[in-house]
Amino acid sequence: MSAPIDVGALEDFPAGEAIVAEVGDTMVCLARVDDDVFAVHNTCTHALEGMGGGYVDGDCIECPRHGALFSLRTGEAMTPPATKALPTFPVDVRDGRVLVTPTPSIPHPILDR
Numbered sequence: 101m102s103a104p105i106d107v108g109a110l111e112d113f114p115a116g117e118a119i120v121a122e123v124g125d126t127m128v129c130l131a132r133v134d135d136d137v138f139a140v141h142n143t144c145t146h147a148l149e150g151m152g153g154g155y156v157d158g159d160c161i162e163c164p165r166h167g168a169l170f171s172l173r174t175g176e177a178m179t180p181p182a183t184k185a186l187p188t189f190p191v192d193v194r195d196g197r198v199l200v201t202p203t204p205s206i207p208h209p210i211l212d213r
Contacts (some may be wrong), residue, residue, distance in 0.1 A: 102201060103201075104190075104200060105123050105200055105201075106197050106198070106199055107121040107123065107199070107200050108198055109197060109198070110132075110137070110196050110197070110198055113130060113131075113132040113137055113198060114132065115132045115133065115134065117131065117132070118130070118131050118151065118152050118154055118155075118156055118161060119152065121200070123139070123200045125202075126141065127141075127142040127143070127150075128140065128142055129150075129151040129154070129161065130191070130198070130200070131156045133156075133158070133172060135193075136191075137191045137198050138159070138172035138188070139190075140161065140175050140186040140187065140189070141187040141188075141204065141208050141211075143208065144163040144168065144170075144186070145177065145183075145185065145209050146163065146166060146181050147163070147165045147166055147181075149163050149164060149166075151163060151164075151170070159172050160178060163182065166181050166182075167179070170182065170186050175187060185206065187205050188205040189203070189204055189205070
């Protein structure tokens with residue numbers, strides 16, 4: 101597993117907002133839910149839209165193109181038209197810094213074929 105990458109201060113991640121950051125060679129979408137920060141691949145598994153433009157609703161994020169809802173915790177596609185999960189990335193908050201490990205939970209089902 102690769103070493104975690106510092107993507108910013110926790111205070112730079114307002115609750116309920118999606119922030120895009122480069123983690124290694126991958127663009128990830130991060131969102132803060134209460135005291136937790138979650139990271140998913142920035143590319144929707146349905147229409148290849150950037151998830152960073154999506155609406156954060158609780159612990160889910162909505163794709164801005166067609167409205168598919170994904171769990172920020174697991175990456176699971178919660179509503180159509182998406183049927184495949186987003187890869188997630190481990191996040192750790194240490195000393196007020198957000199660290200993301202660049203190893204995805206699963207390969208991206210469209211980009212990593």
